[in-house]
Amino acid sequence: MNQWAFVLAAYALAAIATLCLIGWSWAGMRSAEADADAARRKR
Amino acid sequence: MHGYANPARFLKIARPVTGWLLGAGLLLVLAGALGGLLVTPPDYLQGETVRILYIHVPAAWLGMAGWASIAAASISQLIWRHPLAAVAGRAVAPVGATFAALCLATGSIWGRPTWGTWWEWDGRLTSMLILLFLYLGYIALASAEQERGGEGRMTALFGVVGAINLPIIHYSVLWWRTLHQGQSISIAGGSTIAPELLWPLPLTMIGFTAVFAAVTLMRMRADLARLKVEARLRRSAAE
Numbered sequence: 001m002n003q004w005a006f007v008l009a010a011y012a013l014a015a016i017a018t019l020c021l022i023g024w025s026w027a028g029m030r031s032a033e034a035d036a037d038a039a040r041r042k043r
Numbered sequence: 044m045h046g047y048a049n050p051a052r053f054l055k056i057a058r059p060v061t062g063w064l065l066g067a068g069l070l071l072v073l074a075g076a077l078g079g080l081l082v083t084p085p086d087y088l089q090g091e092t093v094r095i096l097y098i099h100v101p102a103a104w105l106g107m108a109g110w111a112s113i114a115a116a117s118i119s120q121l122i123w124r125h126p127l128a129a130v131a132g133r134a135v136a137p138v139g140a141t142f143a144a145l146c147l148a149t150g151s152i153w154g155r156p157t158w159g160t161w162w163e164w165d166g167r168l169t170s171m172l173i174l175l176f177l178y179l180g181y182i183a184l185a186s187a188e189q190e191r192g193g194e195g196r197m198t199a200l201f202g203v204v205g206a207i208n209l210p211i212i213h214y215s216v217l218w219w220r221t222l223h224q225g226q227s228i229s230i231a232g233g234s235t236i237a238p239e240l241l242w243p244l245p246l247t248m249i250g251f252t253a254v255f256a257a258v259t260l261m262r263m264r265a266d267l268a269r270l271k272v273e274a275r276l277r278r279s280a281a282e
Binding site: 001004006011013017018026028029031032033040 | 091095102148156265266268
């Protein structure tokens with residue numbers, strides 16, 4: 001059993017999960033703040 | 044501390060801090076991960092799989108710290124009705140759930156070559172799985188209460204009651220005979236891990252914690268912006 005395969009799988013999973021979480025939250029924040037700015041300007 | 048519960052004051056601090064926390068956190072995680080993968084020696088007993096420790100331990104810490112934050116925010120919401128408490132609880136939940144899931148997944152990947160099994164229904168693993176289910180329940184409840192236009196008091200109560208699971212996770216290795224090893228690091232009693240294996244761990248611990256905080260701030264900012272738009276729409280409809 002190659003132990004490095006398990007190590008790399010764990011690191012890859014952590015990297016993908018962390019980057020997806022950051023990307024999802026960043027996009028949500030940018031879009032919500034842009035909507036709030038647009039609503040303020042419209043008023 | 045109560046002064047920062049004001050959304051305007053909070054945003055004034057959160058806006059510049061988010062990017063710095065994220066950048067510093069990612070750099071520390073990268074340094075710790077590279078150190079753990081390329082510099083530290085293999086363990087005499089576990090071999091190369093010991094390197095999974097550098098991501099598994101921070102994920103476990105953040106899964107538990109996330110729920111502790113939810114419990115603190117919930118108490119603050121129930122007692123002082125802080126306007127930011129419900130926002131903070133809702134923001135932390137998906138982040139904490141991600142780290143709890145990551146803890147279970149990396150633990151399982153470590154368990155296969157080390158214990159010879161992907162999963163075992165022992166005290167530590169089962170209580171951590173319950174924590175993940177609690178997160179999912181909290182997210183569903185918060186979303187349902189928000190859709191109904193409620194104040195989120197049921198969600199806050201769930202956040203406080205769910206904290207009972209935290210000491211169970213922590214002491215599970217002492218209370219029951221588990222396959223999971225006992226505590227290797229403690230604030231009071233030092234560490235049983237060799238220093239040449241230990242040094243990348245504080246880097247990934249602090250780094251992932253900073254990333255967790257940055258992502259939580261992003262989600263709080265998004266929630267506050269959404270609430271602002273909804274309030275504006277309600278005001279224009281009333282005029």
